[in-house]
Structure formats: structure tokens, C-alpha cells
Amino acid sequence: MKIQRNIKTRIDQVDFKNLSFGEIFSDHMFVCDYLNGKWNIPKIIPYQPISLYPSASALHYGQTVFEGMKAYKDNNGKVWMFRPKENWLRLNKSCERMMIPEFPEDYFMKGLKKLLSMDSDWVQSGDGNSLYIRPFVFASQPNVQAAPSKEYKFIIICSPAKSYYNDSEFNVLIEEKYSRAADGGVGYAKAAGNYGAQFYPTSIAQQKGYLQVVWTDANEHKYIEEAGTMNIFVRIGDKLITAPTNDRILDGITRKSAIQLAKDMGINVEVRSITINEVVNAVNDGSLKEIFGAGTAVVIIPITGFGYQNIDYKLPSVKDSYAKRLKRAITEIQYNISDDPHQWRVGV
Numbered sequence: 001m002k003i004q005r006n007i008k009t010r011i012d013q014v015d016f017k018n019l020s021f022g023e024i025f026s027d028h029m030f031v032c033d034y035l036n037g038k039w040n041i042p043k044i045i046p047y048q049p050i051s052l053y054p055s056a057s058a059l060h061y062g063q064t065v066f067e068g069m070k071a072y073k074d075n076n077g078k079v080w081m082f083r084p085k086e087n088w089l090r091l092n093k094s095c096e097r098m099m100i101p102e103f104p105e106d107y108f109m110k111g112l113k114k115l116l117s118m119d120s121d122w123v124q125s126g127d128g129n130s131l132y133i134r135p136f137v138f139a140s141q142p143n144v145q146a147a148p149s150k151e152y153k154f155i156i157i158c159s160p161a162k163s164y165y166n167d168s169e170f171n172v173l174i175e176e177k178y179s180r181a182a183d184g185g186v187g188y189a190k191a192a193g194n195y196g197a198q199f200y201p202t203s204i205a206q207q208k209g210y211l212q213v214v215w216t217d218a219n220e221h222k223y224i225e226e227a228g229t230m231n232i233f234v235r236i237g238d239k240l241i242t243a244p245t246n247d248r249i250l251d252g253i254t255r256k257s258a259i260q261l262a263k264d265m266g267i268n269v270e271v272r273s274i275t276i277n278e279v280v281n282a283v284n285d286g287s288l289k290e291i292f293g294a295g296t297a298v299v300i301i302p303i304t305g306f307g308y309q310n311i312d313y314k315l316p317s318v319k320d321s322y323a324k325r326l327k328r329a330i331t332e333i334q335y336n337i338s339d340d341p342h343q344w345r346v347g348v
């Protein structure tokens with residue numbers, strides 16, 4: 001790995017108390033080029049613009065995927081990652097689907113560790129504070145032929161973050177017209193186009209007063225699949241239900257962790273399809289206790305209500321909710337507060 005340090009840190013210009021998500025980036029970035037059929041020697045350089053030809057393939061055909069993960073600082077100032085190997089595995093699942101060459105594990109892990117150790121001051125300690133890490137790969141070959149690129153860039157950038165949805169109202173619209181993913185499609189991959197395509201339906205929902213869209217299956221709009229860019233959980237009675245992952249649903253690491261920790265707590269977890277009807281019936285008979293989203297950015301966020309076929313349903317506020325218990329259990333592992341029975345923490 002080649003390393004070129006920033007001469008002067010920009011950290012003193014950052015107002016860590018008033019961060020809006022994804023706007024400010026740490027001093028360095030990790031860059032690795034795929035040229036002549038192989039990943040070249042990676043480097044860490046100051047965060048800076050990159051130069052590309054306008055014919056760079058990713059700009060035309062969207063051959064690009066990303067990951068999202070975080071680093072956390074414990075009360076002793078040590079920096080930790082959470083299940084980073086899962087991100088590496090998923091990155092390569094996404095790459096495979098988009099015909100991008102696999103990225104080597106040791107480049108990914110060593111690159112992350114070195115970058116985080118160089119920019120460790122950017123990881124603030126304290127509840128909710130973290131450094132959001134964005135690894136991504138894109139097709140950089142200057143060629144507009146509709147074919148897989150022969151050149152790629154893999155980059156990791158980091159952005160300081162606070163927990164960015166607050167605990168207030170979070171109402172969602174159950175989407176019955178637009179779809180996020182289809183059978184045989186790329187919904188399971190963190191492929192850039194999946195997200196760009198969500199903006200329009202989400203903005204329509206927002207005009208109607210909802211914060212996010214709950215995606216349903218593209219075939220029948222009968223099953224609940226994901227909440228925005230989060231996996232979704234429904235609690236009916238004391239049962240916690242979440243949809244199985246498939247080629248439409250992203251295999252979230254927060255989802256996976258929440259399922260495991262819920263089982264550890266003795267909660268009855270069912271991984272199965274959930275119909276909208278089941279949810280509506282459960283609201284009406286009072287057995288619906290919680291719905292929540294799960295993803296790296298927010299960990300777990302309770303949904304307070306949902307709109308479906310022009311009716312707004314309010315969810316009860318429950319004491320000692322599964323959402324709260326699971327969020328606490330996950331974050332205590334992330335911040336090195338609790339034991340780590342599944343060895344999810346990785347020190348930097």
C-alpha cells in the first residue's frame with residue numbers, strides 16, 4: 001500500500017455537533033485501480049476530486065456498487081468496526097451481479113484498518129457518533145460500448161455521522177404502484193441505480209406527508225419487503241417477523257444481527273413473508289405492537305404509522321419495545337460496552 005498523508009488536517013473546521021449526513025469527508029481516502037486485468041497496488045491519499053473521462057462507463061451504464069458501514073469509538077478511545085467481513089462478502093455479491101471483478105479481502109480489510117487508523121480523530125466517541133464508511137467500485141474505462149468495463153476504481157471515503165433520524169414521528173406509505181426490485185433483478189445488490197430509482201416514488205410519498213416508502217413485492221403488491229433503504233420488522237403479539245432475503249431483498253447486516261440478538265433474548269423470531277393484510281388485521285385487532293426499520297445508518301428506527309389505500313394507521317407506543325431493546329443490544333456491542341458473544345467487533 002502506498003501512503004500519502006494530508007499535510008494539514010481539515011478536522012478543526014468541522015462542527016461535530018451539527019453534522020448533516022454525508023456532507024463532510026475525512027482527511028484521507030483509499031483508492032485501488034483495476035487495470036490490465038488485475039487490482040493494482042492500493043494507495044491512501046488525501047481526500048480529493050478524481051479525474052475521469054466523460055466516457056467513463058459507470059456514468060452511462062451504471063456499472064457501480066457500494067457498501068455502507070461504520071466505525072465507532074469506545075470510551076477508551078479505541079476504534080471498532082462491526083462485522084466488516086460481511087460488508088466485503090456483500091460487496092462481492094453485488095460486484096458479481098454487476099460484472100465487476102471481485103475485490104480481494106486483504107486489500108479491503110487492510111485498507112479499512114489503515115484508513116481508519118490514519119483518520120481515527122474523525123471517529124468521535126459518544127452515543128450515536130460514528131464515522132460512516134462508504135466503500136464503492138465503479139467502471140472507469142473510457143468507452144461507451146454497452147459492455148462490461150475493463151477498468152474499475154475501488155474507493156473508500158469516510159464521513160463523520162451522528163444518529164440521523166430522531167425519535168419523533170416516522171410515518172411511511174405502503175407503496176402499491178412503484179417497485180424497488182423484481183424477481184431476477186438486482187434488488188439484493190447495493191447497485192447504485194436501485195437508489196436513484198427510489199427518489200421519485202419517495203418524493204411522491206413525501207408530498208403526501210410520509211417520510212419514506214415501504215416497498216411491496218413487484219408482482220402483486222401484497223407482501224411487505226423493505227422500508228426505504230432498510231429491512232423491515234413487524235411485531236405481532238410477542239412474535240417478531242421479518243421477510244426472508246431473496247433476490248429482491250437486501251441481506252442487511254443489521255437485520256441479521258437483530259435476528260440473532262432477538263433469538264438470544266428468547267424472542268420468538270419468524271423469518272417469513274408478511275402480507276399487508278396481516279399487518280392491517282393486526283392493527284385492527286390490537287395485536288400489532290411494533291414495526292421498525294433496520295440498517296447501518298439508523299441501527300433500528302420505530303415506524304410510528306403507515307398509510308395504505310388512503311387510510312392512515314397509527315401504531316401504539318409500547319413500553320420496553322423490541323426496537324429499543326435490540327437497538328441497545330446492537331449499539332452496546334458496536335461501542336464496546338457489552339460482551340460480544342458472536343465476535344462481531346473488529347478492532348482497528
Ligand SMILES: *Cc1c(COP(=O)(O)O)cnc(C)c1O
Pocket residue numbers: 068190226228229230231250251252253254255294295296297
Ligand atoms: C444497505 C441496505 C439495507 C441495510 O443493510 P445494513 O447492512 O444493515 O446496513 C437494507 N436495505 C437496503 C435496500 C439497503 O440498501
